[in-house]
Amino acid sequence: MSTGHQDCGGLFKSFTFQDIRGANPPKEKGVYVLRIAERGTPVSEILEQTSQAIKHLQWPVVMDKMRTKVSRLSAIGDCPVIYIGSAGTGNESKNTLKGRHEEFSDRHTAMYPVWALLYFGWELEYGWKMEPRPGELEAALKRQYRQHHDSLPALTAR
Numbered sequence: 001m002s003t004g005h006q007d008c009g010g011l012f013k014s015f016t017f018q019d020i021r022g023a024n025p026p027k028e029k030g031v032y033v034l035r036i037a038e039r040g041t042p043v044s045e046i047l048e049q050t051s052q053a054i055k056h057l058q059w060p061v062v063m064d065k066m067r068t069k070v071s072r073l074s075a076i077g078d079c080p081v082i083y084i085g086s087a088g089t090g091n092e093s094k095n096t097l098k099g100r101h102e103e104f105s106d107r108h109t110a111m112y113p114v115w116a117l118l119y120f121g122w123e124l125e126y127g128w129k130m131e132p133r134p135g136e137l138e139a140a141l142k143r144q145y146r147q148h149h150d151s152l153p154a155l156t157a158r
C-alpha cells in the first residue's frame with residue numbers, strides 16, 4: 001500500500017490538523033496523531049548530528065535515554081503519520097487532547113524525536129478527533145493503520 005498516504009486510506013479524514021507549535025486542541029477526550037506537513041533535513045543526517053550532540057552531554061544515563069528516543073526517527077518512511085495516541089482512556093483519566101499536546105513541550109514519550117525534527121526544519125501537525133471512548137478508537141485506528149502499512153506509525157511505542 002504505497003499510494004494511500006495522502007490520507008492513509010482515509011483513516012484520519014475526520015481529524016482536525018494544526019501546526020504543532022500553534023495548535024489549540026480542546027480540553028476533551030479523544031485520539032490524536034502527529035503528521036508530517038513538510039520534510040526537512042534527511043533523517044540519516046539528523047541521526048548523525050544528534051548523535052554527535054548527545055556525546056557532548058557527558059552524562060551516560062541521559063545520553064542513553066536520548067539516543068533510544070531519537071533513534072525512533074529511523075523508522076520514518078513514506079507515511080506522513082508518525083504517531084497515534086489517545087487522551088483520557090481510563091475512566092478516571094483526566095488527560096485531554098489539550099493536555100497531550102502540552103506534553104510535547106514537557107514529558108511526552110515522543111518529545112525528543114519531535115524536537116529533533118522541528119530543529120532540523122520539518123513541519124509537523126497535531127491532529128485530533130474528540131471521542132468519549134478514546135481507547136477503543138485508538139485501538140481500531142492502530143489496527144487499520146497496521147493493515148495499510150504493515151507497521152505502526154514510526155514514533156509510536158511498540
Ligand SMILES: [Zn+2]
Nearest residue numbers: 005008079080
Ligand atoms: Zn500512511
